[in-house]
Amino acid sequence: MSQRLPLPLSTSMFGSLLDDLPADIFDPTFPGACERLDHYVGVLAREVARELSLPSGELVDIDALIEARGWTLSSRPTLHWLLGTLELYGFAQRHGHAWLIGELDGHDPSSALKVVAVEADPSVAPAYEVLALAARAVPGVLAGRIRGEEALFGPQTMGLWFSYFSNDNPLYAPSNRIAAAAAARAAGPAPRVLEVGGGGGSAAQEIGRRLVAVAKTPWLYHFTELQPAFLRRGARLAQAVLPPTTAFKAFRYDINEPPWTQEVEARQYDLVVAVNTVHLARHLPATLAMLRSLLAEGGVLVLGELIRPAGEGTVHLELPFSLLSSYRETAGEGRPAGFLTEAMWRRALHEAGFQQVELLPAQLSRCVDAYPGFYCAALTAR
Numbered sequence: 606m607s608q609r610l611p612l613p614l615s616t617s618m619f620g621s622l623l624d625d626l627p628a629d630i631f632d633p634t635f636p637g638a639c640e641r642l643d644h645y646v647g648v649l650a651r652e653v654a655r656e657l658s659l660p661s662g663e664l665v666d667i668d669a670l671i672e673a674r675g676w677t678l679s680s681r682p683t684l685h686w687l688l689g690t691l692e693l694y695g696f697a698q699r700h701g702h703a704w705l706i707g708e709l710d711g712h713d714p715s716s717a718l719k720v721v722a723v724e725a726d727p728s729v730a731p732a733y734e735v736l737a738l739a740a741r742a743v744p745g746v747l748a749g750r751i752r753g754e755e756a757l758f759g760p761q762t763m764g765l766w767f768s769y770f771s772n773d774n775p776l777y778a779p780s781n782r783i784a785a786a787a788a789a790r791a792a793g794p795a796p797r798v799l800e801v802g803g804g805g806g807s808a809a810q811e812i813g814r815r816l817v818a819v820a821k822t823p824w825l826y827h828f829t830e831l832q833p834a835f836l837r838r839g840a841r842l843a844q845a846v847l848p849p850t851t852a853f854k855a856f857r858y859d860i861n862e863p864p865w866t867q868e869v870e871a872r873q874y875d876l877v878v879a880v881n882t883v884h885l886a887r888h889l890p891a892t893l894a895m896l897r898s899l900l901a902e903g904g905v906l907v908l909g910e911l912i913r914p915a916g917e918g919t920v921h922l923e924l925p926f927s928l929l930s931s932y933r934e935t936a937g938e939g940r941p942a943g944f945l946t947e948a949m950w951r952r953a954l955h956e957a958g959f960q961q962v963e964l965l966p967a968q969l970s971r972c973v974d975a976y977p978g979f980y981c982a983a984l985t986a987r
């Protein structure tokens with residue numbers, strides 16, 4: 606069976622493909638941290654497959670498996686992630702809609718790989734903890750004994766999520782930095798900014814800092830989020846990086862609801878920005894059209910997103926999200942649950958009325974050819 610990951614990762618493997626990114630997107634420790642995470646994800650996938658007693662040596666079809674095991678129908682994205690990841694690491698072969706799983710034994714436990722990775726760089730711990738938490742939740746969520754939201758979010762895990770969606774997490778921060786770089790390029794002077802799905806504020810920190818650094822300090826910054834606990838914390842972090850001259854306001858905003866029922870006005874913003882949020886829209890073109898209606902003349906939409914490799918490729922960090930109903934329920938209308946391919950984004954943005962769409966890095970698909978774990982990008986739409 607062919608194995609595309611793990612590869613030794615080095616920035617030199619991308620040649621000039623990343624020349625359009627600022628030099629400070631990836632920490633020097635990033636390639637090593639990625640390589641260790643790659644090993645961990647491959648082992649974790651095998652452990653989850655064994656825990657679920659997935660049969661090896663026979664063709665596994667997701668729908669047939671769900672029916673045979675009595676799992677919930679919404680298990681598809683998680684099983685798709687699992688089988689696709691086994692395939693990516695050379696432990697399963699795809700045959701049409703089914704997979705042939707090979708030998709899954711013969712590796713160190715994922716817990717040992719986690720110890721090594723965290724010893725090498727303690728700041729990566731949240732990425733490992735989130736994946737381990739998700740892996741433990743899989744059997745219960747598939748069987749319908751517990752909802753993904755209950756398994757992953759609670760008073761005990763709130764701190765973990767804040768440290769996961771953080772610029773101190775070197776495995777997550779590049780998402781924020783690429784989106785912030787795209788925003789800093791696209792915005793005009795003194796932009797009026799709306800951020801949606803601002804979460805714990807890590808993207809806002811990068812966006813605010815970069816806009817200030819390029820002398821495009823926001824005239825106003827509206828930081829919005831759906832969940833009250835995230836909103837409170839995110840607003841604090843976002844406001845801290847902006848000067849007092851920026852008119853700052855934080856409020857609840859739901860990307861699935863019409864803007865005119867919420868605290869925003871049409872054609873009021875020069876920059877609407879979101880990082881890892883808009884793929885959660887229930888009706889993507891409708892949400893994109895609603896965000897477009899908020900842009901003033903000449904305004905721009907910037908979306909930081911994990912871009913699914915072409916076809917039905919898997920994204921490493923998808924396992925936890927695949928367990929959440931808000932993520933699973935986005936499937937349909939010619940799109941998979943959650944993360945979308947570049948072509949799907951372009952189609953949805955055009956359908957929503959955007960004429961011009963750019964990707965940063967522009968050569969993302971060639972980066973993915975060089976290294977199939979590369980999917981961090983920003984879309985800029987006008």
Ligand SMILES: C[S@@+](CC[C@H](N)C(=O)[O-])C[C@H]1O[C@@H](n2cnc3c(N)ncnc32)[C@H](O)[C@@H]1O
Binds near residue numbers: 802809835879
């Ligand atoms: C991956 S997190 C974004 C992280 C954030 N950009 C940060 O820097 O911390 C996705 C965010 O989208 C929010 N969200 C989910 N559904 C939403 C909706 N319908 N409208 C607005 N935000 C939503 C979640 O509460 C979560 O905070």
